[in-house]
Amino acid sequence: MPVQYISGFTVVFEVLSRFWPVWIALVIVMGASFAYKKKLALYGQLFDSGVGIVGVGICLFWLFTAIFAATISPFDPLAQIPIMKDVLPGAVEPQSGLTYLFGGDKLARDVFSRMVYGSQIVLIIAPAATGFALMVGITLGLPAGYYGGKIDTVLSFLANLVLAFPVILLFYLLVTPGIMDTPIPYGMAGVFFLFPIIFFSVLFWTRYKNRPDRLYILLGITLILGGWIYLGLVFDKDPLHIVHIDPNQLNIFVAVVFASSPGVFRIVRGLVMDIKTRDYVAAAQTRGESPWYIMLWEILPNARGPLIVDACLRIGYTTILLGTLGYFGLGLAPESPDWGTAIKDASRLLRSFIHPALPPTIALMSFVLGLNLLADSLREQSMKD
Amino acid sequence: MNEAVRNPAKPTPGPTKGPIIEIENLSISFFTRKGEIPAVMDFSCTVMPGEAMGIVGESGCGKSTVSLGIMRDLSNIGKIVGGKIKFQGKDMGELSDEELRSIRGNKIAMIYQEPMASLNPAMKVGQQLMEVPLIHDKVSKEEAYKRALDMVRSVKLPDPERMMRSYPHQLSGGQQQRIVIAMALLSKPALLLLDEPTTALDVTVEAGIVDLVKGLGEKFGTSMIFVSHNLGLILETCDRITVMYSGEAVETGKIKDVFDRMRHPYTQGLFRSIPLPGADKNSRPLISIPGQLPLPHERPKGCNFGPRCHHFVEGVCNAAEIPMIEVAGHEGHFSRCVRFNEIDWEALPPGAKKVNERVMPGAPVLKIEDLRKYYRVGGSEVFGSSEGRVVKANETISFMARESETVAIVGESGCGKSTLAKVLLGLETASAGTVTLGNTEIQSTGIDKRSVDTVSSIQMVFQNPFDTLNPSHSVGSQIIRTLEKFNVGKTVADRRKRMLELLDLVKLPRAFETRKPRQLSGGQKQRIGVARAFAGDAKVVVADEPVSALDVSVQAAVTELLMDIQRKNKTTMLFISHDLSVVRYIADRVVVMYLGYIVEQGTTDQIFAPPYHPYTEALLSAIPIADTSVVKKHIVLEGDIPSAMNPPSGCPFQTRCGYKKLVPDNLCETKVPPVKHLGDGHMSLCWLSDDVLAKMEPVIKFDKEHAAHEGMPDDASHGDGPGFAGTPPKRPRGKRPS
Numbered sequence A: 001m002p003v004q005y006i007s008g009f010t011v012v013f014e015v016l017s018r019f020w021p022v023w024i025a026l027v028i029v030m031g032a033s034f035a036y037k038k039k040l041a042l043y044g045q046l047f048d049s050g051v052g053i054v055g056v057g058i059c060l061f062w063l064f065t066a067i068f069a070a071t072i073s074p075f076d077p078l079a080q081i082p083i084m085k086d087v088l089p090g091a092v093e094p095q096s097g098l099t100y101l102f103g104g105d106k107l108a109r110d111v112f113s114r115m116v117y118g119s120q121i122v123l124i125i126a127p128a129a130t131g132f133a134l135m136v137g138i139t140l141g142l143p144a145g146y147y148g149g150k151i152d153t154v155l156s157f158l159a160n161l162v163l164a165f166p167v168i169l170l171f172y173l174l175v176t177p178g179i180m181d182t183p184i185p186y187g188m189a190g191v192f193f194l195f196p197i198i199f200f201s202v203l204f205w206t207r208y209k210n211r212p213d214r215l216y217i218l219l220g221i222t223l224i225l226g227g228w229i230y231l232g233l234v235f236d237k238d239p240l241h242i243v244h245i246d247p248n249q250l251n252i253f254v255a256v257v258f259a260s261s262p263g264v265f266r267i268v269r270g271l272v273m274d275i276k277t278r279d280y281v282a283a284a285q286t287r288g289e290s291p292w293y294i295m296l297w298e299i300l301p302n303a304r305g306p307l308i309v310d311a312c313l314r315i316g317y318t319t320i321l322l323g324t325l326g327y328f329g330l331g332l333a334p335e336s337p338d339w340g341t342a343i344k345d346a347s348r349l350l351r352s353f354i355h356p357a358l359p360p361t362i363a364l365m366s367f368v369l370g371l372n373l374l375a376d377s378l379r380e381q382s383m384k385d
Numbered sequence B: 001m002n003e004a005v006r007n008p009a010k011p012t013p014g015p016t017k018g019p020i021i022e023i024e025n026l027s028i029s030f031f032t033r034k035g036e037i038p039a040v041m042d043f044s045c046t047v048m049p050g051e052a053m054g055i056v057g058e059s060g061c062g063k064s065t066v067s068l069g070i071m072r073d074l075s076n077i078g079k080i081v082g083g084k085i086k087f088q089g090k091d092m093g094e095l096s097d098e099e100l101r102s103i104r105g106n107k108i109a110m111i112y113q114e115p116m117a118s119l120n121p122a123m124k125v126g127q128q129l130m131e132v133p134l135i136h137d138k139v140s141k142e143e144a145y146k147r148a149l150d151m152v153r154s155v156k157l158p159d160p161e162r163m164m165r166s167y168p169h170q171l172s173g174g175q176q177q178r179i180v181i182a183m184a185l186l187s188k189p190a191l192l193l194l195d196e197p198t199t200a201l202d203v204t205v206e207a208g209i210v211d212l213v214k215g216l217g218e219k220f221g222t223s224m225i226f227v228s229h230n231l232g233l234i235l236e237t238c239d240r241i242t243v244m245y246s247g248e249a250v251e252t253g254k255i256k257d258v259f260d261r262m263r264h265p266y267t268q269g270l271f272r273s274i275p276l277p278g279a280d281k282n283s284r285p286l287i288s289i290p291g292q293l294p295l296p297h298e299r300p301k302g303c304n305f306g307p308r309c310h311h312f313v314e315g316v317c318n319a320a321e322i323p324m325i326e327v328a329g330h331e332g333h334f335s336r337c338v339r340f341n342e343i344d345w346e347a348l349p350p351g352a353k354k355v356n357e358r359v360m361p362g363a364p365v366l367k368i369e370d371l372r373k374y375y376r377v378g379g380s381e382v383f384g385s386s387e388g389r390v391v392k393a394n395e396t397i398s399f400m401a402r403e404s405e406t407v408a409i410v411g412e413s414g415c416g417k418s419t420l421a422k423v424l425l426g427l428e429t430a431s432a433g434t435v436t437l438g439n440t441e442i443q444s445t446g447i448d449k450r451s452v453d454t455v456s457s458i459q460m461v462f463q464n465p466f467d468t469l470n471p472s473h474s475v476g477s478q479i480i481r482t483l484e485k486f487n488v489g490k491t492v493a494d495r496r497k498r499m500l501e502l503l504d505l506v507k508l509p510r511a512f513e514t515r516k517p518r519q520l521s522g523g524q525k526q527r528i529g530v531a532r533a534f535a536g537d538a539k540v541v542v543a544d545e546p547v548s549a550l551d552v553s554v555q556a557a558v559t560e561l562l563m564d565i566q567r568k569n570k571t572t573m574l575f576i577s578h579d580l581s582v583v584r585y586i587a588d589r590v591v592v593m594y595l596g597y598i599v600e601q602g603t604t605d606q607i608f609a610p611p612y613h614p615y616t617e618a619l620l621s622a623i624p625i626a627d628t629s630v631v632k633k634h635i636v637l638e639g640d641i642p643s644a645m646n647p648p649s650g651c652p653f654q655t656r657c658g659y660k661k662l663v664p665d666n667l668c669e670t671k672v673p674p675v676k677h678l679g680d681g682h683m684s685l686c687w688l689s690d691d692v693l694a695k696m697e698p699v700i701k702f703d704k705e706h707a708a709h710e711g712m713p714d715d716a717s718h719g720d721g722p723g724f725a726g727t728p729p730k731r732p733r734g735k736r737p738s
Ligand SMILES: Nc1ncnc2c1ncn2[C@@H]1O[C@H](COP(=O)(O)OP(=O)(O)OP(=O)(O)O)[C@@H](O)[C@H]1O
Pocket: B030, B032, B037, B038, B039, B057, B058, B059, B060, B061, B062, B063, B064, B065, B066, B075, B077, B229, B296
């Protein structure tokens, strides 16, 4: 039985309509943001420029795609339906009557569904890894910039060491099976994941030392939540079996955090060295504030502008990095639908079929583009006042 | 060719006989995304050859925009939206780009506040100077070198040959500014624009530059436009003055007319809010201008100054836009006020006539004895060499401050004022000596080891209002945090209540609680800074130039506030400043510092009257005073302040002192002088003998002649003409009992 095709026009129409939950969510969120932009501080100001609106739009688009992936995609991203092997876009799967909108790949999986599900992986790993890198970079960058001297010399040296190492080589080392079997990745994860807990504990401790009522609640939440996630991620011993990460993913995750925290460290250190000369820091010192209070509550909030911009760009880099890693087969499990792996798979047969390669490539490009636009317009807005 | 430098041509005859520059109804706007910002509106002025025109006004009033407009250097968003600028009779708007460029380089030169902005850091000074004649006049290299060297000499730089061989960063700020002036003069400009050329410099260095600038008109026939916020500087350097307010010229005329017979309430307000000699914190307090500058796009209809003016009359002042109105009887004196004929120029604004009782100082609160602070610098840490040099930031500092007393610490940059403040506040610990606060010695307890009590009883008001508040936290929360640190109040509600009371204390509306610092003006921020310093009932408040960064019209209000609170709380205040006019006004006692030493201390009267320490004398003479009846003894110090890394031997002041030759045996250069007691606690660090001291004359004198004539302008007949309706105007400021 030959596979039926629908017309190009119908494909476009179908694709657009499959994204219906995304459109609805976008309209609601963008509309609300636009209406209340005056009250939304920096985020609201993004809506003052075309670039900002496009940036926010693209990023939200992928965010909602990731959230509603199950509704949007017609097929299971891993399911193979042999008859659909290498079919062109618009092929109708005879049994369910649903369409392979972007065609099928060489393992007869639906390219469209894989792209949609791929967003989930990218949107979890890239921001989360960036988040952890921020935590590590900030927690180390603050004292390096604030105290200077020996602490700074040592930490900066380490950071430069990591930065000087070719990233791809680093990943080859970290992700090779030989190393993966050693406890090194878990050891590193154990260290990295400690940082957020330390960060938030110190944050609340310095601020609410004299107000036990608040302090205990906040510290309690931090320790319980942090401890729980920590147990789940590092030891895979979550008593509730909710928090869990594949060893493979953990590995990638640790490697990405390791590679990008020195960058954050350097930015934070530079910002702190600048901000610590301000009078309000001197004022805090003269009323007897502790160094960590000054770093976390007086300096850090004023470094947020450049840090937010950097975070946006960094999520973009990480996305590309994940793609590159996937392409070299260093990334996630071979059947994973993430964009990098998908591009790699498709590239092998690029000469005979180009269609499986295009959707993940365009997805990746557009997401990084969106993040860059967002970063650009954030930078512009934060320079304004 | 270098007679051009030595006896420079009087302005070339011919077309330049008329005015050098004529600005007619100039309007300049900036076009931003938020819309048009009219920065300058309807600005007119004329500068004749060899004449110096001063432009004064507060920050943001458009002074710099005018000078940039003349240079046609308004970036891409600024546009001249109306009016004409005629340079030597030619309308600059009609010139081609080519012609404009040649005028800009050759005939108009601009000097900015930051000398380094005009110098190339990678090129030797000599080369940069030589480039000017090389490019402009296409002369030979030798000729260019000769001219450059002559010019370096004529801007009074020491050791010109060495200067020519130095890179800009090897020179001090004052020397750099002189090089920039030399560079500008080499192209023999007809017009020199100076935008706050001395604001970044120390007072004694500023005095040297002012001295240089003053002579330029006569010596080189150059016309000048001198932009400044300092009325005193304008008085010393210019022939005529234009006062700007909120984008407009509000008054223009000859220096004497505007200073003594001003005809615009804003100008009068400015004069009343600066501490001229004769103002007194108890019997003749400063009078500040209420309110603040309107934003450029929120200017009121009619008179821009209306909302802040005591003489505002509904329907008259805001009926229509007000043109410049000529003041009859004064030559070239114009005012943008419709009511200047009706105003009683002597009346004080309502509520300004308050007289405070003199507060008697109580028991000693802060005692500093033989305090020293040395910093070890250099000596690389990595290679562990312990060599390193020692910078003596404070040497044998001893003085005392009593309850409710104001002690001023005066000195220029690098004299160790800030180090002293840091030691007092515990940000640094002393190397030797004692600091006693109440009954506790605090010199070697760092801030982290001080008890909450000690910390809260010595607090600080910082210099830069734009920097003292953390931009990320609301005003209220910052004060509450301070209260929390000082253990004031038990509950959150207690502290909030106290915070609101503090807002009342510094006369800010309670609604400011939730504001972010960027929503406050500079003066309001500084008030919050004051509130924070007094939050824990501080016994001693160190105020580090608390008003120097504020606009003149706001300074007075903040100064008065600070003193009111001090009076009420019986606080001891250490007032750090380089401005002796403010010090004379505010302080009970004065400590003068130079290169880490206290060179003179005594009561304010003792310091301001002879005998002086030679440095104090120079400092006094360097201060520009905006009063035409003051005659100052003219002392310009040579050279710059030595670096603390490399202090001179013997007396710290010996490298610049003019009295050195009166001391026998070369003592000044070999031995640090002993503290000389001149009676009643007046102390001076100097070798000068009693009879030399006895012969010293006062630096600041009132010109008797002028005082006798005041109130009787002899260039105008009284009683007729709109400028002098009614009784003849007396000194409009009411500044000094006559
Ligand atoms: N590039 C610009 N873009 C937008 N507005 C500007 C720009 N430059 C100046 N302005 C506005 O024009 C007005 C006049 O500014 P200007 O710099 O001339 O003031 P000023 O009198 O020189 O002040 P200061 O004493 O602080 O130097 C201000 O309101 C300022 O905010």
